[in-house]
Amino acid sequence: MTRVNIITGFLGSGKTTTLLHLLAHKPANENWAILVNEFGEVGIDGALLADRGATLKEIPGGCMCCVNGLPLQVGLNMLLRQSKPDRLIIEPTGLGHPKQLLNMLRAAVYQPWIQVDATLTLLDPRQLSDTRVLENENFRDQLVAADIIIANKSDTWSKDDRQRLAAWQQQFLGDRQLIESAWGNIDPALLSQPALADRAVPDAAHHHHAPRPQGLAALKLEGDARxxxxxxxxxxxxxxxxxxxxxxxxxxxxxxxxxxxxxxxxxxxxxxxxxxxxxxxxxxxxxxxxxxxxxxxxxxxxxxxxxxxxxxxxxxxxxxxxxx
Incomplete structure (x- = not known):
């Protein structure tokens, strides 16, 4: 049985840095895999996460949930079949909506093979002062979908940032944990926390374009192109x-x-x-x-x-x- 976590969060919240920290503290006897998606076509996170002790698959070029989640299904099935990981961590793009991804992982077809553990959503509290971010449906719904919220980049917060975080926490946190961190330094034991009861995560209003046909690898050069x-x-x-x-x-x-x-x-x-x-x-x-x-x-x-x-x-x- 593979235990699965989603680590989500809006653009710039520190997902990749958090993943690097978790990989550096991976138990030596565990086999991990990472399924990473980026908004852009080039695939930077794959280069940053390569050679860190985990099997890596990339889905570049937008939301991995597009087109009925087919790119995610292909990548997930390949990892489960080929790597048989003890733990799989999925990092969606910061502009990705979480609902379809969660629904797919909880589908009956995957129940014999995976256990969905806590979803961690990273939040940079400085973004709570940015109206453009606050009005973004993905930013809001990523926080709604979280089992654990990581208030990240605490070394950069001002007094006003802390006050805005406290106000947000009082209004929206509910029964979830909120953990402060800097540089994504979180306790790896958080990955083993159970997922909470399903919450009403809104549907996405729309997705971006369909992914490129090759789907599972970042952009590459061809021929003699420099x-x-x-x-x-x-x-x-x-x-x-x-x-x-x-x-x-x-x-x-x-x-x-x-x-x-x-x-x-x-x-x-x-x-x-x-x-x-x-x-x-x-x-x-x-x-x-x-x-x-x-x-x-x-x-x-x-x-x-x-x-x-x-x-x-x-x-x-x-x-x-x-x-x-």
């Missing part, structure tokens, strides 16, 4: 991602400045530089940079914004900071 880009739009957001071959190297400081100054909500990437492989994670003005011990087969970066952007301008400046 780089390519991919676009996606949905749920009121737009994304643009680029992937570069393994011979491409970026000038370190200009690349970091490009990521810091890009006029978008969200930046994630893994880039080869003369100083080594650098992972970039930016939400708003929060920028986190880390060098990686392993070398991925390529460089890739993804931008997400709440309105259309002139991607060509950003692309021109990005291409100029290649060293070769």
């Amino acid at each position: 780089w390519r880009r991919a676009l996606n739009e949905g749920q009121g957001y737009a994304s643009c991602g680029w992937i570069f071959d393994g011979d491409t190297v970026f000038d370190t400081i200009p690349a970091l400045e490009w990521a810091r100054l890009a006029p978008v909500d969200r930046v994630k990437g893994v880039l080869r530089t003369p100083d080594g492989v650098v992972s970039i994670n930016r939400q708003g003005e929060d920028l986190f940079i880390e060098t990686r011990p392993t070398t991925p087969p390529d460089s890739r970066i993804e931008l997400i914004h709440h309105q259309p952007v002139d991607w060509n301008v950003l692309q021109t400046s990005l291409l100029k900071i290649r060293l070769n």
